[in-house]
Structures are given as structure tokens and as C-alpha cells.
Amino acid sequence: MTNRLIGDARPTYLYDIGVDQSVAQSIVTGALKDLGWPLRVRVETSKRRTKRRHGTYFHRTRTILLYPIGMNVGTVIHELSHVWGHGHGKVFKDAHRKLLKMWE
Numbered sequence: 001m002t003n004r005l006i007g008d009a010r011p012t013y014l015y016d017i018g019v020d021q022s023v024a025q026s027i028v029t030g031a032l033k034d035l036g037w038p039l040r041v042r043v044e045t046s047k048r049r050t051k052r053r054h055g056t057y058f059h060r061t062r063t064i065l066l067y068p069i070g071m072n073v074g075t076v077i078h079e080l081s082h083v084w085g086h087g088h089g090k091v092f093k094d095a096h097r098k099l100l101k102m103w104e
């Protein structure tokens, strides 16, 4: 379990709740709306099998890319937190905590 959570602000059961692309997109759009964030973030999926990487956030295009092992709510929230923080520092962690509170 530790390996798959590398880079996370903290573990959460939300990693066990599966999503497809449209559910992931609804989570992202809904959370941004609730937070009053004016920008749109797109969700895309990749079929590429990865061992450790669950998702990526591309700042330039504001796109979250989810890999097959990252098709879950926890990864969506993790990647969405990168809208505010590039690395896994304080800004990221604060955003992550705030987003998790909307769910847990």
C-alpha cells in the first residue's frame, strides 16, 4: 500500500472507489465549481499500464491524465490538488486536505 501512495498528502479510502472518465470529470468540474475556481480542468485517460504512476497533472493545458491503476476518486483528488501546488509541498497539501474534506 505504501508504494502506491508515494507523493500523497495522506492515505484515504477514496483510492478504493473506482471511477470512469465521465465520473472523474464530474468530480473535477463539481469541486472547482464548489470552490469558485473559474477555470476548467479536463480529465483524460490513458490505457498505458503503469506500475507506480497513477496520474499526472499538466499545468499548461490544465489536464488531468489518469492511468488504469489511477481510475479512482483518491487519484482524481490528488491530481486536482496539483492545480494549486506543483510539487507535494505545503500549498499542495493544503489543497489536498481541503478537497478531501469535501468527500470524507
Ligand SMILES: [Zn+2]
Residues within 6 Å of the ligand: 007, 078, 079, 082, 087, 088
Ligand atoms: Zn502528485
